[in-house]
Amino acid sequence: MISADKWRPADGLTLEPNALRAAEETQRCLALTAGPGAGKSEMLAQRADFLLRTETSRYPKRIVAISFKVDASRNLKERVQRRCGHDLAARFDSYTFHAFAKRIIDRFRPVLTGEDALDVDYTMGERRVARRQIEFSDLVPLATQILRVSAVARNAVRQTYSDVFLDEFQDCTSQQYKLVKPAFQGTAIRLTAVGDTKQKIMGWAGALDGIFQTFATDFNAEALNMYRNFRSKPQLLRMQNEIIRRMDPASVMPAGQLAGEEGQILYWRFPDSQTEADRLADAIHHWIDDEAIPASELQCWSPANPTSMLRN
Template sequence: MKPVSPGNWRPQGILDFEDRAWEALYETRESVCLTAGAGAGKTEFLAQKAAYLLQTAICPSPRRILAISFKRDAARNLSERLRRRCPDHGHRFVSLTFDAFAKSLLDQFRAAVPDGFRPSSDYRIVVAKRDEFVDFLKRHGHGNLKPKIFEDAVAETQLPLEDSRWNENARKLLQSYWDEQLRGGQRSLLTFAMINRLAERLIRDNDQIKRALQTTYPVVFLDEFQDTTIAQYQVLTAAFGNSRSVVTAVGDDKQKIMGWAGAMENSFHQFTADFKAVPVSLLSNWRAHADLVAVQQLIASRIDPTVEPVVARGRRAIDGSIAAIWQFDTREEEVDGIAQWIASQIDIGEVEPHRVSVLVRNYADRVEEEVAPIFATRGLSVRNVARIVGGEGGVAIQDLLNEELTEILMPFLRLAALRPNPDAWDLASTKMALMHEVESDDGPAGQKVTLRLEELIRTARLYLSENLPGDASAAGVTDMLIDTIGEKLIRQTTPAYERSHDFERVRAAFAALLAEALSEGGSWSDVLDRFDGIGQVPLMTVHKSKGLEFHTILFFGLDDRSWWSLKPANAEELKSFFVALTRAEQRAFFTCCSERGGPIAWLEEILGDMVPRVALS
């Protein structure tokens, strides 16, 4: 396809950006540090900038753009946005999380890791637990050392440990931890912090790997940059620092919620200095309307009194209250009151179930047990997106929906169950082209891939016609899809599945969630909707809501006991609250009950008359 001249390029799918966004988009020679608040259109900006760079050949073929996000759903959202804006160049846009990027490097170049730190090929990814650090420190005579301090030291210390800033005793302790994790069992156990450390050393010690990355990716995007850890940032600087690669970092300090997990301090200042980046700030909120933005601004000003006023660009599409604190006497009244209200809004056509989110501070599994039965009496189905499917070591539902295997299989299922389905066809054809490394306008090769896609769909349709939902096996459907597309092809073209353990883990989780969807019967269309969460009310923690948006959000149990850490001096908790509040497009309500806890007086004082307390018992 012939490149578009930069002067003739036009954005696709949007009417406009604010002037500052265009300034950042057209800056292609220098790195950019773009600070942008909630609803400012950060994802759309990155998708449009990618389209501009690819369609004008400023990023020429076969070079690619690497987009690194903090969360999987953010990486998926950005990838899908680019595919819609720029379908002919989707194969040259690689959208990953920081952890997935580091893991892909380790899996591909594991043999280049020095012997003392090389993990087994079948290493297992684990989550660091406090009790395990306590046990380790006690066994090595350091029981008085706080486990969080040691955990941070593991994450922040570069390899080899001989070059670290710690004294001899500290280095020996760190070395013992690495030795146990790498060689203390039948296979190595690695946290993502350790994987980042190994990836950073790989790049730093191997100029060929560094040159390959810089040649492949002359353009790099960093989304939600405020939550980047020291280890992740050092992977970035090892790969692209002091190079010709142009990096665009996007984020908002008011939405920094991962300080507890090692997010950098002053990350934007550091990036601007290290990459000599051009600073740009966006001031629009395209998600929410003016009345809701005014409520959000109350919290933003508490986080940063110098914050610039935000210009609301969203349209108010509802009448009545857009924010209030609902007061109940008992827990049962609170849950039933929420369920009744959601059901009434669905009945009058105001909102769809999956566009209303119930947010909790933590313990989503416990809240699910409490609310699901009562919601069911009102005809509502609750989906706890944090629930693990696929047995021990499985995958959280929210993560599973963003897994590459799910993104490959679901369009085929949709095409087999429903026809016509243009969206599913676009997704399936894009995935097939990517897996076969064929460009959409590559005549004979592209036609061959299309014929192969049609053949796969016929096979899947025949299978579904012979196996109705009431009789179908989830494992059988999953196996059919993978065998039809080709497990070898899927794994060869998906770095995350290079190891059998990683692939089988996601495969089992996919089959498990499909089995749940099948258990409720209905048509294949109904089953696939349930798999995707359509028609279900999402339940999640405030942290899980990051990067998402909903028509209406409900903060469940906002009291001084459930949200005990939400205090004026706790900046990170206030930012988490702000992030959750800004997920709303139209309305945000807060519920509490006297039986569960008391009001959060200082917060209600900030919200003032804009968010009145309403007794609903």
């Protein structure tokens, strides 16, 4: 164990100010937004390292991360193991929403009665069969019902965890948020919700608009934003840093992190949106097909008009 004031990010990594602030938070819940490439998963891994290594999450309490995709859940678990080591990471659980819900159902199945009652050897399938089988879509609602009606179930979940990470939170649906609230609202458990409000892709599945604001209100969470883009080259980072300087001066990145001449910024002005779209399409086509630049290395930033094209 080390004291909180002696902790430094694992593997010698340097975190931007708000990421470091989030990693070291010991009291409040956090609503942390960030763009693509900002290191959201890395921040969560560093936060897990801080909580476990400093015993801010005191043994035998655990940390649970709840994600939307199996790959994201597995990636975060592996990242925490690399940062903390296997011994400390053994106290870190990483599930999807549905896997977390199933654990609740399996442990507290007898709470379900009437039409929702399940036998001990119930299965998952394509249709619901009384007592014998439920559908995948039943998991979250049934787990939510258990937490709402059973104080024993609520207390068991709450006594297990000191901290909860909610990854890709911009895609949280109404059903999933209804599971989070009875499980953790009104407790001393620290929740860290992380996501990119500009990358919400689950609107068709009921992802909630304004979920970060709702969460901040419901859980008295501090709202923070991470600005750095680890996929950008130095010239782009310096330009982004000047924008950050106006938006959030406390989050400006040190000059030492921005050294180098890699990257290219092209600034164009267009008379109308159609001309802009045509020119951008031609440029992107040329860079990908003629210069063989991977699409992942192209970034576009358009403050309405004029437009800037950013090339890594």
